[in-house]
Amino acid sequence: MLEEWSLPEFSDVTVLTATELITNAVLEIAKHSWAVLPPVRLWLRGGPPGVALLVWDPILAAPVPRVASENDERGRGLAIVAELSAAFGFYYAADPAGKITWAAITTP
Template sequence: MTATTTSRPTGHPGYSETLPREPESAAIARRLVRAACTAWALEAVADDAALVVSELVANAVQHARRESIRVVVERTGLRTVRVAVADFSRARPVARAVGEGDEDGRGLALVEELAVGWGADERRWGKVVWAELQAAG
């Protein structure tokens, strides 16, 4: 499977890419997010948005079905970026309590910490998990 990047001519400015559902796709998603933030002069949120999209991709890789996921980056406001990962599973993400010695399970807590809001929208075919980040100023 090859990755494709598209930008939308109408609506909120955005970029999207269909990626294989594998751990290596997180790096491609981070590059897409950083490129979008740079294009919109929102470098102040680029690192946090890249970290958030990595966590969302990791969850989709671990819990979704089928062989692909879709990463979407939108500029929803003057200083606001929304990153989203669509997959073919209807199972909603659940933040869970983790212990000091746990090696995983902290992803959604990190998303909650960095984002001004996050959620999951059900679709007929699966779900879209999203997070919004806002630049200071």
């Protein structure tokens, strides 16, 4: 899609951001036996000044960046998203019920 939108230079940061947000959503869903397929949704929007990613999951718990210490093997994903994006956040969605975690990328 990024090639088609003439935004190939955004592909590395977009792939990394999508990986972090989708992995988080899948792992949260896996904790809940009531959560059924389709587990996540991804929307990608592109155009000046860059790329917006929106990832839906049905879990109401919030994505909260953690402060990973030197020895922690986990807890850096959202910090990486925060570093690579111009802004990120989440909001609750009514239909389908759940939340959308988003990131706006303006620097390749």
